[in-house]
Amino acid sequence: MAAASNPRSIAFFLVLFLASALITLTVRTSHWHTYLPASPYARHGRQSPNHITIAPAKIAYATFLAANANPDRFTSDEQAILHNDNDDGYFIGARVLAYQLLHSRSAGTNASIPFIVICTADVSKRKRARLAKDGAIIRVVDRLTADWVNPANARWADVMAKLRLFQMTEYHKILFIDADHLVTASLDGVFYDEATLTAPTLSNPAAILADEAALPRTYMFATHADYWGYEHAYPPPVESNYLNCGFFVFTPSKVLFDYYVSLLALPGRFDPSFPEQNLLNYAHRKEGNMPWKVLWYGWNVNWPTEKDWRGGARSFHAKYWDADPSHDVFLKGLWREQRAEMEGFYRGRDGGK
Structure with a gap:
């Protein structure tokens, strides 16, 4: 003790x-x-x-711009400088999209997600410089072509170059969104959609063809169905087997890119009238070994109407800069407001220029 x-x-x-x-x-x-x-x-x-x-993993938004999206095509800046850039709807669309994703108070990113514009070398250096000044990351890429791929519309001649994004393996996930879009609310959450989880590639022997390149061990490709018209319900149908590639989320992969390129070497393997869309529909067909996954319907609607906006959809796929009378008048008005807001924003930031 x-x-x-x-x-x-x-x-x-x-x-x-x-x-x-x-x-x-x-x-x-x-x-x-x-x-x-x-x-x-x-x-x-x-x-x-x-x-x-x-x-967080490295993620990005991306779009594509080609020089031949309009009937007039210019081979140099000297020729293009005589042309009014405001007549190039896709260029204006890309600028509006950059503003919406990067700077808009209602639709802009809350996570400082970068916006990439991939373009072919014949896109005017002046246009590239303007988009870079707007905040976009410019990537000039080589075309992807095949003699037998003849698109239904001449302005789609270079759209296969979109697939170059699959070579950008420094990113874990990319949301590709065509330049002809109206965005009304933040899309940041799409990168956490359940459909964007990495999936194992299947091994169904019937879907493995000897003349095609090897498939990756895993993949991620998520999008939504094409609705083929304005008369769809909201929520829209999701049971279609045909995807629309104006809005899709994917994980870049060199092996997957090489697989796509191998398809280009096989005449008739897919219908070339909608070049990159039909290639992706074949590569990610539901009965294949890399079936595409369905995103939440609210992230994006193609063939959109005011009904989709009032239902809570966040982005709308249509060329609102043109005079197509079939476009929804309400949504076209919103896009034009966004364009005016974008122009005012940059005038203020550029010192009135």
Whole structure:
């Protein structure tokens, strides 16, 4: 009893306990630091919250711009400078889309997601510079062509170049969205849609053809069906087997890109009238080994009407810059408001120029 109540003994055991606790804490902290990313709060001298923050995967928005989207085609900036850029609907559409995704208070990204514009080399350097000034990342890419691929419309001659995005493996997910879109609410959540989870490639022997390149071990390709007209319900139907490639989310993959290119070397493997859309419909057919997944219907509607907007849809696929009388008047008015808002925004930012 005397030894137990001795102050020196008590002090000794107390020091021993504290030393043991300190060693345990050091080992555990070292273990955590081995597996957890450094806290972004620590880098800024702020107190970390009571949860672990994992750095997000690298994601991006993207669109495509070609020089031959209009009947007039120019082979140099000297020729193009005599042409009014405002007559190029796809160029204006790309500018409006850049504004909507990057700067709009109602539709812009809340996560600083970059916006990539891929274009062919014959797109005017002036147009590229303007889009870069608007905040887009410009990537000039080579065409993808095949002698037997003759699109139904001459302005689609270069659309296969969209597939170059699958070579950009520095990104984990990309949302491709055609330039002819009205966006009315943030699309950031599409990258967390259940359909964008990586899936294993299937191994159905009947869908493996010897003249086609190898498939990737995993893939991700998510989109929605083509509705083929304005008379659709909202929510729109999702049971169609035919996808629309004006709006799709994917994971870039060199193996997948090489597979697409191998299809171009096989005349008649898909209907070339809608070149890249029908190639993707073949590659990701429902009975194949990489079936496309269905995104939530509210992210995007093609052949859209005011009914879709009032139902809660967030983006609408139509060429609202042209005079097509079939376009929904209400949605065309919203797009024109967005264009005016974009022009005012850049006039202010560019010092009135």
